[in-house]
Amino acid sequence: MERIFITGGSGLLGSKFPTITHDYEIITTYNENPKDNAVKLDITNEKDVLGIIESLNPDLIIHSAALTNVDYCEDHHEEADRINAQGTLNLVKACQKIDAKFIYVSTDFVFDGKKGMYKEVEKTNPLNYYAKSKLKGEEYIQNSDLNYLIARVSVLYGWHTNFNFVTWVINELKAGNQINIVTDEYNSPTYADNAAEAILNIYSKDRGGLYHIAGDERINRFDFAKNIAQVFELDETLINPILSEELIRKAPRPMDSSLSVEKAQNHLDIKLLNTKEGLKEMKKVIE
Ligand SMILES: NC(=O)c1ccc[n+]([C@@H]2O[C@H](COP(=O)([O-])OP(=O)(O)OC[C@H]3O[C@@H](n4cnc5c(N)ncnc54)[C@H](OP(=O)(O)O)[C@@H]3O)[C@@H](O)[C@H]2O)c1
Structure with a gap:
């Protein structure tokens, strides 16, 4: 059975892989938030990264770990770069020591x-530091001789211990709280379970290069x-509808970083879900 090593196993996306497949041996990692059956790894520690990758010798590394707080990254450039x-x-260097494929999870914010x-062919131009640091990650991979795939996702949502946009909205509305939401920022919200499934599906087809693996909807x-x-x-x-200029946030956001998923959809056997479809799947989990 092929072995897959996944960083960020305690995060929203990384936590989905072990739940959606029994076709692979999945090993996930955490850093500060322990998770059942996950291995502790701080990816900033080069020696530990090499040690764990060499000892486990996986067939595939899915690199999903990141410092994802966009506003925090804007104030902490050095930490954003380090992680x-x-x-x-x-991880790239460690992967080069073994014969494994590398999948890097990146972001729509590179635009x-x-x-x-x-x-996928369009020019990147990140507006905030989070995206700049993620794009550096993309470049390290593209400049390596690895057999790689970069999967750009957008506004991930799904059930997880930490809040994401969907679980936060559900919580607020259940509590009867008014919420102000912007009408002028567009993305391609991505159901994490669907993205994880799509990433494994595209891996099974031995595809490489850049892919937008996001929700099939600009909204x-x-x-x-x-x-x-x-x-x-x-x-x-x-x-309540508001405009983004009414929000005070540290990091600038792209106004429309929606992603075309046409290329991925042509190569996948599974459907990338639009928001209604993804939300309905998410609801089924608790019914
Ligand atoms: N969330 C989004 O809307 C979104 C949008 C576009 C792209 N992405 C990308 O998608 C990927 C997954 O995002 P997510 O939302 O699932 O992430 P998340 O829930 O914020 O989780 C981040 C993960 O990274 C780990 N991590 C952070 N610092 C680390 C370090 N120094 N060493 C090792 N692990 C570390 C965390 O471990 P601990 O919690 O255990 O410390 C956690 O498992 C990321 O690469 C992100 O850039 C996310």
Whole structure:
């Protein structure tokens, strides 16, 4: 049985892999938040990264760990680089010592958001430091001789111990709280379980290069929140439309970083879900 080593196993996306397949031996890692059956690894420690990769000798490394707090990264450039760029380089170097494929999970934020529905061939231009550090990770991989695939996802959502946009909206609406959501920022919200399944599916086809593995829909946050309320049968009148200029946030966001998933969809056997489809799948988990 092939062995897959997954960083960020305590995170939203990384935690999904062991739940969706029995076809592979899956080994996941955590850093600060222990998770059952996961191995402790700080990806900034080059020696530990090499030691664990050489001893486990996986067939595939899926690198999902990252410092994902966009506003925190804006104030902590050195830490963002250490984890998102240098941490990725440590994994690249370790992967080069063994004969494994490398899949790196990246972000729609590598684009400046002036256009939207970005294809894989389009020029990147990150607006914030989080995205700059993630793009450095992409470049380390592209400049290596690894057999790699870069999977860019967008606004991940799903059940997890930490809040994401969907679980936060559900929580607020259940509590009867009014929430203000922007109407002018567009993404391609990605159901984490669907992304994990798609990443394993594309791996099984031995594809390489850049892929946008995201939700199959360009949607603004306000409409996404409305969809959440509708699918989870919550009070959508509690959701108020606002403009992004009314929000005070440290890091600039792209206005429209939606991703075209046409290339991935042509190569996958499974469907990349739109928000209603993803939310319905998410709801089924608790029914
Ligand atoms: N969330 C989104 O909306 C979004 C959008 C686009 C792209 N992405 C990308 O998708 C991937 C998965 O995101 P996610 O939302 O699932 O992440 P997440 O829930 O924020 O989890 C981050 C993971 O990274 C681990 N980590 C952080 N620092 C580490 C370090 N120094 N050494 C080892 N592990 C470390 C964390 O471990 P501990 O918690 O145990 O410390 C955790 O498992 C990331 O690469 C992210 O950049 C995410």
